[in-house]
Amino acid sequence: MTGSDAQLWERPELLAALASSDYGALLRAYRKWTGESQTGVGIACNLAQPDVSAIEAGRRQVTSATVQQRVLDGLGVPAHLRPSAAVVLTVPGGDLDEAQALELAGRVGASDVGSTTLDLLEGAFDDLACAYSTTAPRVLVERLRTHLAYVSRLLDGRMTLAEHRRLLVIGGWLSLLAATVHIDLQSDGAARTRLRTADALAAEARHAEIRAWVLETRAWRAVTEGDHVWAVELAEQAQAIAPEGSSARVQATAQQGRALARLGDADEVHRVMERVDVLVASRPVPERQSHHYRYDPSKFTAYAGTTLAWLGDPTAEAYARDLIASLSVCEGLGPWPRRLASARLDLSLTLLKSGELDEAADAAHKAIVSGHVAPSNYWRAAEVVYTAEARGLPEAPALREAFTAMRSAGLP
Numbered sequence: 001m002t003g004s005d006a007q008l009w010e011r012p013e014l015l016a017a018l019a020s021s022d023y024g025a026l027l028r029a030y031r032k033w034t035g036e037s038q039t040g041v042g043i044a045c046n047l048a049q050p051d052v053s054a055i056e057a058g059r060r061q062v063t064s065a066t067v068q069q070r071v072l073d074g075l076g077v078p079a080h081l082r083p084s085a086a087v088v089l090t091v092p093g094g095d096l097d098e099a100q101a102l103e104l105a106g107r108v109g110a111s112d113v114g115s116t117t118l119d120l121l122e123g124a125f126d127d128l129a130c131a132y133s134t135t136a137p138r139v140l141v142e143r144l145r146t147h148l149a150y151v152s153r154l155l156d157g158r159m160t161l162a163e164h165r166r167l168l169v170i171g172g173w174l175s176l177l178a179a180t181v182h183i184d185l186q187s188d189g190a191a192r193t194r195l196r197t198a199d200a201l202a203a204e205a206r207h208a209e210i211r212a213w214v215l216e217t218r219a220w221r222a223v224t225e226g227d228h229v230w231a232v233e234l235a236e237q238a239q240a241i242a243p244e245g246s247s248a249r250v251q252a253t254a255q256q257g258r259a260l261a262r263l264g265d266a267d268e269v270h271r272v273m274e275r276v277d278v279l280v281a282s283r284p285v286p287e288r289q290s291h292h293y294r295y296d297p298s299k300f301t302a303y304a305g306t307t308l309a310w311l312g313d314p315t316a317e318a319y320a321r322d323l324i325a326s327l328s329v330c331e332g333l334g335p336w337p338r339r340l341a342s343a344r345l346d347l348s349l350t351l352l353k354s355g356e357l358d359e360a361a362d363a364a365h366k367a368i369v370s371g372h373v374a375p376s377n378y379w380r381a382a383e384v385v386y387t388a389e390a391r392g393l394p395e396a397p398a399l400r401e402a403f404t405a406m407r408s409a410g411l412p
Helices: 012-019 023-034 038-045 049-057 065-075 096-107 115-131 137-155 161-184 188-205 208-224 228-241 247-263 266-281 299-311 316-330 337-354 357-369 375-390 396-409
Strands: none
Touching: 012 023, 023 038, 023 049, 023 065, 038 049, 038 065, 115 137, 115 161, 137 161, 161 188, 161 208, 161 375, 188 208, 208 228, 208 247, 208 375, 228 247, 247 266, 247 299, 266 299, 299 316, 299 337, 316 337, 337 357, 337 375, 357 375, 357 396, 375 396
């Protein structure tokens, strides 16, 4: 029996496989009823035998329209039975406008990408966003480069409009996270480029939340560089375009409060903190709390501790102690090692100002030697070291030595 035999294509197994666009089932059923080998099918479809085997076993999905066409042509599937995405429409002798319209309609479902690939990419981004808090930036940035290169290649392929927008959004999120990691690495040029790319992709996809996150990330970068007035402006711009109820709206508001704390505007800081508290109170706990772009209500304690410590408010001590107590239980195993290190720096800064010098030095030393202070936060550790030296602490030389070693060693 051959692929051109009409009776072959009346078999229920083959009809079901074609109706569901299940190419693995199609190949298995075809070989069952024709007795053809995987090698023979591969030759007919211009596929290697291992590829035929992988498709039949479900280890490889046929998402490329080009490969789909080769399989259907190679097996001799009648045109009227082919999935719509693989049908080539022709209108011999017809009106050109009508032909173009029919061709466009026929290509609506044609794609080299496919929903399965996009689903996997979206899941990969979520995994990377969750890995951010525990993975060394130098390791994470390589993983991001790999995924971004893949997205770039896919953008050159054929896809539906809906798939194109999804791919732009995925590229925007990945570029945004890559920019954040580059900021951690103090790779300023790369960070700026990634942020511009994220914004451009989000603009084309009309994705307001990514654009708001871009502005919020620029605000954080301005804070790390000491440009606090500009940080406030960027945070306000982010809030203006962030969708109502989004994580970007919460984080941008919090970023504004931190920048104001560096400026010493106590009244405005407390007003902003109240706004953040209201925004957080109505938020559910995200399914994956470590996701960098899903605001977790428990993050408010860390935010309040840092903001108040920078403001010089003694109430920061209670927030820092609560956070340290909750995170140190699983130290070395928990999902927020950087958050714990930052809380210890906040506690140290607050205790230095209140005169509890011994404990301040101990908290700072634990943070610095933890290996979880990113280069973008070295300035926070330096601030504590400088204050300890200015106060003449006996532990100041040891802190300076640990700080110097941390900077020399680079990232964990």
